[in-house]
Amino acid sequence: MARFVTIAAGQLGPIARSESRTAVVSRLMALMRQARACGCDLIIYPELALTTFFPRWYFEDQAETDSFFEREMPGPETQALFDLAREIGIGFYLGYAELTTEAGIARRYNASILVDKSGAIVGKYRKVHLPGHAEHEPWRAFQHLEKRYFEPGGGFGVVDAFGGKMGMAICNDRRWSETYRVMGLQGVEMVLIGYNTPVHNPPAPEHDDLSLFHNHLVMQAGAYQNGTFVVGVAKAGLEEGVDQIGGSCIIAPSGEIIAACTTKGDEIALARCDLDLCNSYKRTTFNFDVHRQPRAYEMIVERKGVTTMADGTPVPRRG
Ligand code: ING
Secondary structure: OOEEEEEEEEOOOOOOOOOOOHHHHHHHHHHHHHHHHOOOEEEOOOOOOOOOOOHHHOOOOOHHOOOEOOOOOOOOHHHHHHHHHHOOOOOOEEEEEEEEEEEEEEEEEEEEEEEEOOOOEEEEEOEEEEEEEOOOOOOOOOOOHHHOOOOOOOOOOEEOOEEEEEEEEEEHHHHHHHHHHHOOOOOOOOEEEEEEEOOOOOOHHHHHHHHHHHHHEEEHHHHHHHHOEEEEEEEEEEEOOOOEOOEEEEEOOOEEEEEOOOOOOOOEEEEEEHHHHHHHOOOEEEEEHHOOOOOHHHHHHEEEEEEEEEOOOOOOOOO
C-alpha cells in the first residue's frame, strides 16, 4: 500500500530590500496556486522567505535590524497566505525571522513553520546551526551575520502531518549529519529545508565552484542515511548584489533527486512521494535498532570540537 504526499518545492528568485512583505506574499500565493493546480498537498518555501537575506549587511541600529522580523505569525501581511492555503486546501513550510519575548526578554530566531491544509500551524522550528560571524568583518565582499542577529534553536522535532512524519531544518543545518540523524531517530519520513546560499563563501572561495555540488551532496546523504525524503528549497539568484545558488530539489530515501528546479527565479518543482518507500531503508540497511552502536559514538555528544568538550572545557589529554 502507498502513502502518497504530492510536494512542490516553491523556489523564490531574489527579494529586493525594498520589496514589501505584501508583494512577496503575492509571489508566494502565485506559487501556491500553481502547486495546488498540479495536485500538490504541500509547498515548501525558502528560509527567510518574506524579506531579502538581511544578514548580508552589518546594522548598528537594532530597530533597523528588527524591521526584517515578524512579531506575529500569521501577521497582517501574511494572513492572506494562510487564508489561501485553507481556501484551496494545501499546506506549506515557511521560513521567516521571528521576534518574540520569553520571560520579558526579546528573542530573535531564524525560524520556520509547518502549516496544514486547514491553515493551522502544526510545527515550529528554530535554526540550530547559525553560520557566519557575530561582528562586522569589512574584509568580506558581504557579511554573514546570523550569529549576530539570531539565537540558536533548541533542537530538531518531528510532527505527524500530511499522513507521515515531517521534520524541519534551515539552510546551514543541512550541512551537518547530526541534523538528519536526530530526526531519523524520531522516524522522520520527510525533512523540509529552506535555504539562502551565496555562490561565494568569503572564508573559502575555493569552494565556490562546488557550491551546487555540496548543496546536493549533503541533502542526498542525509536522505539515504536516514531513509527519508528531503526537500531543499532555495531563495535563488542575484539578490542585492549577492548571487545565491538555486538547486532546489526533492530527494527520495534512496538518495536520488526525483525533481529539481532549473531556473534561479520563482519556480515550482513537483514530485508525488510515496512515504512507504522510506521503509525499504529504515527496515534494512538503516534499521537503527538492529545496527547502530551508540556507545561508539559518545564523542559526538561529549565534544564540541577537536580541542573542547561540549561544556567548553578542554578535551582531557589521555594518559
Ligand atoms: N547560508 C549558507 C549555508 O549554509 C554557508 C552559509 C554557505 C556556509 C557556504 C558554508 C558554506 O548554506 C545559510 N543561510 O546558512
